[in-house]
Amino acid sequence: MALGANALSPRGLKLTRNYSPGNAVAASHSVVASTIGLPPSANLEKQFRAEGLRLADSALAAHLFTDPKREQGLVVFVDARDDEHYRAGHIPGAFQLDHYHPENYLAAVLPASQAAEQVVVYCKGGSCEDSEQTAIFLRDAGVPKDRLFVYAGGFDEWSARHMPIETGERNSGQVTSALPAAK
């Protein structure tokens, strides 16, 4: 009955799908990082590389954000969080790709990612593993892995540095320098 309810629920999980491709680097990192606020460890980059991914620090993320190529669609940011968090605030112009429900987003994000020279994927940051798994998802969907970056500091770091934040839909034009209120 419980699994039947899950099948009927619009938020239900597909039992046969592997929602955690790769080696879940961030998950293993999270026990420590989530509770004492450690920055991403030195090993993280090496572990991401094992998945064919590259790590972006805050300086690189900020540099790519201000890169004129972003306006041309050659640098793309991808937000791996769910709808609620995305609407509350995201990096301006970032596409959304919640890899738990990819069918809702792929039509927009996949062509943009395939056309881009650099794709920066982020989630909340810290213990969050969604950016890594979304990057792996994009890689498996055909985006060349050498173009994929994981911004490990994520949205928490971005907003803590008072970088521009867009609320609502993508390109809504509602851009602020910080979130109105911390959740």
Place this chain on the structure above:
Amino acid sequence: MNTADLTITTANTAPTRPALDYLGTVARWVLGLVFIYMGWSKAMHPETFLKLIRQYDLTNNSFVLNSIAAGLPWFEIFCGLLLLAGIGARGSALLLLLMLLPFTLIVLRRALAISDMQHIALCAVRFDCGCGNGEVLICRKVVENTLLIFLSGFVLAGFGTRLAARFTLFSSSNPAA
């Protein structure tokens, strides 16, 4: 004496202690509401629950993990509803007990690991255990779970037949009637 006789005898012992039986009814309602709330908050965000249970390193099998994340919240909701209505209450309490005991131990094991890793007291450890109410202090969670285990045991012992639709599911006569 066959199994059915045993069931009736056990269930019938409760009304002879009305005060305890009323307390059992309150326990049943509290358990029911707590599990409906906790189950619902997880069922609305099963992917969040999946991420949390993955961190316990119970298994790497995605089908098993998905089944737990997808099924457990609804299972809690169904058990909660049955307890609230007083239908098969003893069976529901037993199932919750069987779920609470190992889960509390798993949470405690992870809390001990974090406490050891960070060199902090166990009661200072705080994380989202996937219990349905976000990040919590683990000592508090263990106390809460112990209370829930006690309440489940109380209902399982046969108390809480008042205002129960069908307290013992497989019984020819129902004491709550």
